[in-house]
Amino acid sequence: MLKTIRVALWMTVPVALIGSSVMLWRADQHEQVAAFQPAFSLPDDSGAIRTAGEFEGKHLLVFFGFTNCPDICPTTMSEVAQVMEDLGPDADEVQPLFISVDPVRDRESGLSEYLAAFHPSILGLAGDEAATQAAVESFKVFYDQENDASQPGGYTMSHSSSLFLLGPRGDWLRQYTYGTPADDITADLKERL
Template sequence: MSLFFSLRTLFAGLFVTAALVLTGCSSEADFRGSDISGTKLGGDLAMVDDSGQPRTLADYRGKVLVVFFGFTQCPDVCPTSMSQLAHAMELLEDDAAKVQVLMISVDPERDTPEVLSSYVKAFNPSFVGLTGTPEQLATTAKSFRAHYAKVQQGPGANDYTMDHGSSFYILDKSGEARVLLRGDAPAEDVAHDVRELL
């Protein structure tokens, strides 16, 4: 009797494993960026949005997230990347309503919620900027494994710029990190990978 039970349990386990494998194979996405599924990147996001409200990943459940680290006084990389994201939203057409672009400021000293709001909404009215305390930024950036550093350029307190990574992180509707794209990726690639998660 125990042998029969053991065999039945073994076969049931094999059946479930095979079903999971087949399901996984049939639902694999064809990303143009790097597949970062399972990395749990961004799980500790905890910042303040451009209206002053505290935000975590849970606030954006149900939408595909595109996250970018930058700052409003960035001379070239950030405006170019944000323009690409704005173009991607245009390419998504009606599906753009299912997507939320977040720009996380690496310069919380100068990027107040008001300053950040004006900046991101100049690219697209639906874009949201996130800022916060230096501690909140440090925790959030570490969660994404995103690099940033202050670079002093002169004697004045505001004579500095920010060195930072420029990748696009795409998270699925449940808040799981799925894709990493270069910040200079074409808008078509961003739109394609977002559609894979809709």
């Protein structure tokens, strides 16, 4: 009996150490994420330069996409529109942003009209190549132009498909992977607002 108790105690120690290590590692990961503050400086459709700092006090839902996207972008914008509707009066505390990874073509095709078809609060930003690249690097996402003769201009864009949430001080809070239901995003936001 005493031998069984000793074995059980000896097995408990490694489990406790592993559990503590995992908890400390997860806490450390959270601190690293909290320190991450993406930045952007991009024009809206009127030409006014918009930065993350001007939205201080609001949560930002940020998506990188393009208007000729056949599936990911319209699906995500539909989800964002549903979230904004479901938030009701709390929607005033959230600003959805669509950062174009195909700015020249998106400006020509009417980025603001495209986004207004989903929800009037979604703000489109489309800069030059350098400003777009700076925003992409700041958010640690990717995009690339790919040849596709069936698309306008003979190309399409591949890009990160996640929706990003920034807090009221501009700090990165989390990302919602493509296909996260609008109800889940809404519930998460309501807990944070």
